[in-house]
Amino acid sequence: MRKMLLAVSAIALLGACAPKAAETEPTAPDEAVEAATPAEIHESLMVFDSHLDTPANLSKPDFDIMADNPTEIGSVQVDVPKMDRGGLDGGFWVIFTPQGPLTEEAYDAAFKAASARQDEILKMVADHPDAFELAYTADDAERIAASGKKVVLQSIENSYPLMLDASNLKTFYDKGVRMVGLIHFRDNQFGGSATDFTSPDDTGLTDLGKELVREANRLGMVVDGSHSSDASVKDMIELSTTPVILTHTGLKSVYDHPRNITDDFLKEIAAQGGVIQINAYSGYLEELEDSPKRRAALEELQSEFEGVNPFTADDETKARYMERMQAINAEFPPPRSTFEKFMEHMLRALELVGPDHVGMGADWDGGGGVTGMEDVSFLPKVTERLLEEGYTEEDLAKIWGGNLMRVLRQAEAAKETTE
Ligand SMILES: [Zn+2]
Known part of the structure; x- marks a missing residue:
């Protein structure tokens, strides 16, 4: 201020x-x-998050997107009342599919799971037309936010369900997906992951992965490099005709973790117009250790379910696993990082590449959330902190949504020129 x-x-x-x-x-x-108090400035801005894992909650019988659900850090953090309190106008709602085996049977199951997840997002919007609206373009998103409704853009996290055919991306595009993340925790048919320690660090995109980047460009979609190995992201930057985004990532100079990136790499991404959206996933923000009791409980769970394929497992087995996991989390909660540590990542990124290349993708409902910022209702704290640091309202407008919209518009413009 x-x-x-x-x-x-x-x-x-x-x-x-x-x-x-x-x-x-x-x-x-x-x-x-x-x-204009910080709260009023926050309220006046268009506030988007680039990675909302909330769709994973939509099929849960005890979850209601319109209700003020009890917050569970990492899994229940976004609903309409919390969005209202936190001034969150929406963002990219994620179709996430966990990585499974690279077999025909598993591909088929993954495709079905991703399609079902997308249908759940569409149903949420259709069921609550006064609260939500689907956005297909940046113009849509801005218009919807201005109207007071929540913006629902769609993205894919892990392209594993696209099987061995990049043109399957269009199936999801046709129903509204506008951003595609290629890879998740492990290497897949499209390329190397940041956290697959069974393969060399320099595993980049496969030929199929390169084809998928070209297909995303052709359709006018944003390419997301979060979770991908640095080598894969480098390939994306080289190939993509539009800037690459990292929808939920942090900085190695704050915490040296494979999911984070180096200062130099961030500068490289920013130099080609890209954006980093800062993650609030505790395990990627700082070194934290599970208590011995939690570790023991997790090991026991792992050995009990050894060899179980999440896609081919029957519903009863899946439910039993989830129940056990929830019980462990309740009895021995995972260690948490803090709001200040999250801000350290964000402020460092801003210091390195400036407000044109930084935003927020906290991984809400996908493991994100920290002590002091437990759910989206706490977002005004970020605005308050950035104002204290001397960032202007204009900077904040870029950080909260302007940068994300710019990258989306660049992807849209590339579509027009290639068709
Ligand atoms: Zn993720």
């Missing part, structure tokens, strides 16, 4: 000295600035 107040004092001073300016009403700028 200090920067803005100083600027206003300078204007007031000029007004006092210059006869012409003195004739105008000198109190207006002062009042305008003093009236």
